[in-house]
Amino acid sequence: MKKILIFMLLPIVLCVGTASAKRLSIAAHRANVRSGPGTDHQILWSVGKYYPVDTIKRSGNWYKIRDFEGDIGWIHRSLLNKTPAVIVKRTIVNVRNGPGTNFRVVFRAEKGVSFRLLKRKGKWLKVRHEDGEVGWIHRNLVWGR
Numbered sequence: 001m002k003k004i005l006i007f008m009l010l011p012i013v014l015c016v017g018t019a020s021a022k023r024l025s026i027a028a029h030r031a032n033v034r035s036g037p038g039t040d041h042q043i044l045w046s047v048g049k050y051y052p053v054d055t056i057k058r059s060g061n062w063y064k065i066r067d068f069e070g071d072i073g074w075i076h077r078s079l080l081n082k083t084p085a086v087i088v089k090r091t092i093v094n095v096r097n098g099p100g101t102n103f104r105v106v107f108r109a110e111k112g113v114s115f116r117l118l119k120r121k122g123k124w125l126k127v128r129h130e131d132g133e134v135g136w137i138h139r140n141l142v143w144g145r
Contacts, residue, residue, distance in 0.1 A: 021054040021066070023145050025085035025114075026075075029130070033073035037062030044073045049130040050085040050114040052144035068143035084117035086125060086137075086144030093142075095135035099124030106135045117145065 029049050034041040037059040047053075047067075053075070057064035061077050068087050088109045096103040099121040109115075115127035118134070125142065128134045 021056050023052060023054055024063075024065075024080040025053070025083045025116075025144075026051040026079060027081040027083070028079045031075060031079040033065065033071075033075050035073065037064070037074045041074065045071070048114060050083065050087075050116045052085040052087055052114065053080070055080075084145050085114055086117055086127060086142035087114040088112060088137075088141060089143045090141050093137060095127070095133075095137050097135060099126070099136045103136065107133055109137075114144075115142075 032043045053065040055063040062074050094105040095107050097106045119126035124136050
């Protein structure tokens with residue numbers, strides 16, 4: 001009986017652990033992700049506006065974050081906001097002028113390009129890049145919300 005109860009509770013415990021991560025995005029045009037909570041820590045990489053991240057821990061004004069590739073670092077909370085955002089997770093994708101493959105491709109985006117999420121229509125997302133370009137992308141091609 002104990003074994004059955006443990007196996008029944010394990011998925012609940014695992015879900016609670018992952019549900020605590022909060023999805024945010026980068027508010028600044030450029031932000032440094034560091035190896036620890038403070039400017040005295042090494043810069044691991046830099047990210048641009050609308051780059052989505054999951055926050056997994058907080059230390060004062062610093063958040064430990066995880067990105068779409070599973071990389072982990074720290075970023076100051078003033079550089080984050082709740083703007084819905086997505087990031088391209090495939091090598092290169094088409095961004096179209098409407099929500100479907102029957103619409104014209106207006107531009108292409110490479111892996112790691114982030115967008116602000118403007119609207120959803122079925123499995124399609126209307127997005128805007130920091131430079132102002134707008135289009136539609138299939139949700140399976142991006143990571144974020």
